Structures are given as C-alpha cells and as structure tokens.
Amino acid sequence: MTPTATYRLQLQPEFPFSAAERAVPYLAALGVSHLHLSPVLEAVPGSTHGYDVVDHSAVRAELGGEEGLRRLAGTAREHGLGIVLDIVPNHMAAAPVHNRALWEVLREGPASPYARWFDIDWAAGDGKVLLPVLPSPVGDELAAGTLRVEDGALHHGDRRFPLAPGSEELPLPALLDAQHYRLAWWRLARTELNYRRFFTIPELIGVRVEDPEVFTATHAKIVELVRDGVVEGLRVDHPDGLADPEEYLRRLDEATGGCWTVVEKILADDEVLPAGWAVAGTTGYDALRHIDGVFTDGAGAEALERRYRDVAGPAGDRGGYWHGTARRAAYKVVFHELAAETEFLVRTARRVCAADPALRDHAPWALRTAVRELLVRMPVYRPYTTAGGPCPEAAEAAVSEEAVRQAKTAFAVEREATAVDVVRELALGRLGTGEDQSEFCARFAQTASALRAKSLEDTAFYRYVPLLSANEVGGDPGSPAVSPERFHAYCLRLARDWPSTGTVLTTHDTKRSADVRAGIAILAECPERWDQLLEQVAGVAAPDPQLAWQAWQTAVGFTPAVDGTPPDGARMVPALLKSVREAGLRTSWTEPEPLYEQAVAAFVEAGPAGPGRRTVTAFNRALAPYVRASALGAALVHLTMPGVPDLYQGTEREYLALVDPDNRRPFRTGPPDDRTVVTTAALRLRRERPELFAESGTYTPLHALGPAAAHALAFVRTGAAVTVATRLPYGLERAGGWRTTELPLPPGQWRDVLTGREVSGTVRLAELCDQFPVALLTAV
Known part of the structure; x- marks a missing residue:
C-alpha cells in the first residue's frame, strides 16, 4: 500500500x-x-x-x-x-553491555559466531578490537586505579566489558593483554580504529x-x-x-x-x-532542495554572498567561495577524522599490489595520496559498483577521468602518479581478485559517503554561511536558487520515474525547520535590509564577524514576529556553539577552546538571544507577510507535487526549530494557524482523491501571463487539481504587485478549497491570491 x-x-x-x-x-x-x-x-x-x-x-x-x-x-x-x-x-551501538552480539565478539574474538556481524580488521589490531573509550591513556588509568575486575567482568566507571574465558584470575596488566579487545584512550579512534563505524562516530559500529x-x-x-x-x-x-x-x-x-x-x-x-x-x-531531501530553491531569489543570494565575502569571510578559511571551502573541508576530514578509514584502504591496496608483480613498486605513501586525492574529488556521495561485477556509467562518473587527472597533480613524479590509476581501478572493482578486491571496492564507497557527509553537511555548511537557509542536507550553498523551469523539470522527472518517492520540508535531521529557513531565505530578496540590520546591531561585539553574521541570521529565522512569543532565545546558544564546533576553525568537539566558546555564548546571550531580539522582532514584523507567503507556498507545493509528502511532527502549523536538541523534542499539538488550514485542505484532498496524486497521475506546469508572471508557481495534477503559489513576494510587492498578471486555467469550473471561491477561464492572480498567497483549486 x-x-x-x-x-x-x-x-x-x-x-x-x-x-x-x-x-x-x-x-x-x-x-x-x-x-x-x-x-x-x-x-x-x-x-x-x-x-x-x-x-x-x-x-x-x-x-x-x-x-x-x-x-x-x-x-x-x-x-x-x-x-x-x-x-x-x-550500524548498531558499540555498547557491549547492551549489545549482546558485540559482547560475544569481545569475549570470544574472531572465533565468535557473531564475528561475521561486524567489519573488524583483526590483523590491523594485532588480533584485537580497539575500543577507544578511556578518558586518558591506559597507563594513566592503571595508575589511577580506575580499571577493576568485578563480578566476572572488567569495569571502568559505569562501563563493563567481558573477559576472555580463563583470564579472570590474571593480574590486571596481564588480564588486559589477554583480551580480544584493547581498551584505549578515546583520542586513538581517529587513527587507530580497526572497525567500520557510522561516519566518524566510534560509538556506532557498522553491521555487515x-x-x-x-x-x-x-x-x-x-x-x-x-x-x-x-x-x-x-x-x-x-x-x-x-x-x-x-x-x-x-x-x-x-x-x-x-x-x-x-x-x-x-x-x-x-x-x-x-x-x-x-x-x-x-x-525526500532532493525535493527539499528544489522546493527551497524555487522560493529563493538567486540575484539577491549573489548579493549577500558578495557582502559576506567582504565583511564576514572566516579568517581560517580564506577565499569565501563555496567550492574552495568544500574542498578544504574535505581535505581536513580525510586527513584527520577519517584517517583510520584511509589507512584501511591503503593496507588493502598494498595487499592487492603485492599480489601482482607489475604493481609491487607502488609505495604506501603514493597509494595513500592517491586514495585521499580521489576521495576529496568525488562529486557524489559514493559510486555504486561491486567487485567483479559490471561497472555502470554512474560509477565511472563518480570516479571520473577528470578526477584522476586532478588527483595526479599532487604528485611531482609522473610515474608515481600512476598510483591514482591503481586506486581508481580498485574502486571500480576492475583490479585484483578475491576478498581484498571486494573489500577495497566496498570500503572505498563507504568511506566516500562518510567523507562527503562529514565534510559538507558537518563542516563546510558551518563554514560558508552567506545564506543559512541553503545550508541544508542535499542543498548547494554555492547555488541556492532553483528556477521555476528547473523545478518543473524535476517534478516531471519524479512523476515519470519515481512517482511514489518521499518528499520532505522538515525532518529530524534538518539543521533548521522549514519556517526558520523561510525566515532566512527572505533576506535574499532584500539584502539591503540585511545590511541595515547588521548596522543596527553592530554595537554588540562578536568574537569574529563570521559568528556575528550567522548568529544574526539565525535570530532572524528563529525569532517570531510577535513580541514575547516563544521560542526561548536561549536555545540559540547551544545551536551556535554547535556551529562553531562543527566548523572547526577556532574550536571543535575534540579540541575545544574554552575562552572562545565562552565568548560565543556571551555574545549570543547579550545580542541575538538577549536584548537584540527586540531589534530582530521589529525587523521580522516588517517582513512577516512575505515570510508567510513563502512558507505557505512551500508547504502547499510540498503537499501537492509528485511524491508522498512526509510531515515532521508539529509542522502542520508554524514550527520554529533548530538542530539538537530541538529535533529530539517529544510531539505536542498547538493552536491552528494559516499553515494548518492549508495543510489540512491539501491532506484531505489527497485522501479523498488519491487518484490525482497516485503513480498513474500526471504533472503539468501552468504558466502565468503578465508583468509579474515570474512570481507565480503553478501546476496541475492529473487534470483535476491546480496548485498556485506566490514566489519571491517581497520582490513582487516592490515591483507593484500582481497588477494585470493572469493565470490561464484548464477548461472547466474550479473551486478554491481554501476560500470556497469558484473561478474559470483566465483568472487574475491579484484576485485569486487576495486572502491567501496560495490557492488549491479542484475541478467542480
């Protein structure tokens, strides 16, 4: 179903x-x-x-x-x-006291029937699984007496680990050596970890x-x-x-x-x-990207980007251009956070080369450089191919000849650069045989996806912030706008190829809810107003201009346009601290700079989350009608475009939320608003007339005529439901409104389910959108 x-x-x-x-x-x-x-x-x-x-x-x-x-x-x-x-x-939690399968592997080692569950490189750990869980080096922990044997298990604080059979009575140092695992300082995870994990999180172990x-x-x-x-x-x-x-x-x-x-x-x-x-x-993250993009002003986004580079480009990430920031972030992650994964690939590649006399002279450093240089040049999350199987064109494109050419520029000697060709052929499953070949092929793809996620979503998206609404999973901060033509082409492709795909606007993983993004995206329509706001709040000193830029943009999206209305501004403090830690320019999760983080918190509390909210509230009050128009437009388009819409809890009304901890809050209802009216109308239409939105349904773009035609986004579903949304409403009003702009409707009589109004023929948009900035018409 x-x-x-x-x-x-x-x-x-x-x-x-x-x-x-x-x-x-x-x-x-x-x-x-x-x-x-x-x-x-x-x-x-x-x-x-x-x-x-x-x-x-x-x-x-x-x-x-x-x-x-x-x-x-x-x-x-x-x-x-x-x-x-x-x-x-x-993946599963790497918590042996709760994870029975992992407990048995740690107790029995490679002989455990559960050993096949996990990608563990036993050889790399000298026959042991590295468990980087200790707060300090193991020698310090032994000296402090924090490790103890009790009730047939090894304990450290509230953690408990199994003991290999027959090792219970050994002295503590010998007992540690007798296990099938090695307890270690948590900082060793970056370089020494020998099991596959979820991204860079050792607390989550990959499952085979x-x-x-x-x-x-x-x-x-x-x-x-x-x-x-x-x-x-x-x-x-x-x-x-x-x-x-x-x-x-x-x-x-x-x-x-x-x-x-x-x-x-x-x-x-x-x-x-x-x-x-x-x-x-x-x-549905691809749908999110297209919906957000079609309600974003491209020219204004470019103006914001120029201003950002002038006044707020981060000192630790010079240049201020998206692609450069993304590439630098990829190098940071592949050299540091994913060092252990890179070394696994190098070890595997060396074994393949050692088995072939023609490849034996590829030095480890050359293979390591080749792996890194190809990984950072992947244009997608990963190639999809299996060792020994056919290599589809998509996989060829993912590890392209152009990427090979660029990767080779890292080598001073041409013959040494041929290591790049070796790595590419291994990644595409066309070199070597047996287990090493299949392992390299799979792990290269898995590492590529982890690298892209960590370098883009969790690093570059926090370093490059001219328009924060574009910094969302699946988004392109360097090109945030999507034209109506491109949006229609995307929807036509969905209707043809993936008519029952999922679509979303807000999820448990979005960095900002759709309403927060709509409040920020409006700045691309009025960059001059953004400049004025920055001048008004310039008296609140920030630790650096990059932080000030993103903190005030966060406040614009997160602050309601009504004085005294929740949410609590203090929730911006953890969100901004997360931002600077993820960016890793002045502080990070693993190497925190307490003085800088204290300055960040003090600035946010004194400005965007404190007295400055009054200034932001006044700013937002002036822009509220335009934000409402964009937010309602995005909601209606999401609910009526091809695909199956997924609503995140609470988003049937205005929902202002940032990432953790907002995305872990329990569900609760709230008072209805305009969003509820639009959402309920669209959902009930989908339920009552499912054939309009089913796999066999159709999608047909509609085009307005007149001076403001570019501000209308409209389409027909299966000849019997018409969606109309207002694009770039601030720019629309500045240009004089809809004026004589009209929308030719398909033949027949139509009723707007939001207002009850009946229309036919060619309708004036000024009249159709006089109560709501959107319309949902059904054939009468």
Missing part, C-alpha cells in the same frame, strides 16, 4: 507508543494516511532517537515493547491509518548486512511486523553506508513482499537514484 501522506513521530521514553496512540485521532483528522515512526527496536537505554540499536530481535521495552507497538497499530487501523517504520541496517545470515538475523523482527500487517512501509536509514545497497534493497524487497520503501539517499545536483534499486524513491 502506497501512503498518501505520512506524519513523522519521534518516539522516546518521554513519548512512547501509548502517547502516540493518544495522538492517533488528531492525526487521522489532519488527513495523513500513515504514522511514520522513528526506530523502534531495542536501543541504548534512555536514547532519544533510537538509531543506536542494540538488539534487532526485540521491540524497545522503554517504548512499550512489541505489545505496545501492536496496540498502536491496531488503534491506527481503527482510524484508517497505517504505520511506516524507520529501520537502521547500517551483506552477509545473508546477518541480514536474516537483523531483519527477522522487521519482516515479521511487515508480514503481520503491523507495518506497511519502511524508511531505510543511511543506505550509502552499506557495502552493496542495491543487493541489500533487493533482499529487503523480497523479504517484505515489496512493501513501500524509501531510502535516506542524498542526491547531488543532477544525480539520479540508481534505477535498479527496489524502492519507491528517496526520503
């Missing part, structure tokens, strides 16, 4: 299945067809997100267990709703679901829930982390009987989802 619309609920101990059950009547009345639940399998106790799975065989007890989930599904069915479940195939036995063991409960009708759809978290996403998705599709499935796949500009994947599409 393909959903008509889904509604994301963030489950956690404070909002378990029983709380979700109480929300069902409200969500059914809203008009969605399915609840979209965050991960429900057993996770680390107290987890507020559930992505740190510890047991795939059980539904999480803290949420109410399997009985609670089945009861929620039953209540949902009574109200006409199904359930879509978020699943996490790529490419192994059929591991797949079966880790998916049995999910498959049971699908076959029992408890779950009707799946969202697959981070498929790019898997060794072979296509094969995994084929196996999942067979096991679940082909239930509706979408994948959290981030597509670069002009990248398409691999046609062979057994899915309905992506979770």
